[in-house]
Amino acid sequence: MKVSIDRIGCISCGSCWDTCPDFFEQNPDDSFSQINEEFRVRGIIAEGEAPQDLSDCVIDAADLCPVQIIRTEI
Incomplete structure (x- = not known):
């Protein structure tokens, strides 16, 4: 499944990395959500x-994201 994050719209609530910590994590520099390195496409x-x-x-x-910035595509 393809996954993308509209990081500009992220509010750093932590919902995604709390719900699915194996896939999402908080960026240490800007605090926004990002995809864990092992699952990134082209880095x-x-x-x-x-x-x-x-x-x-x-x-x-994606469903629990309060600002709906996570997109999935099968």
């Missing part, structure tokens, strides 16, 4: 590919 912190075993928690994180 881009806001684009990734979720493995099958994490797809449910990634979808949950």
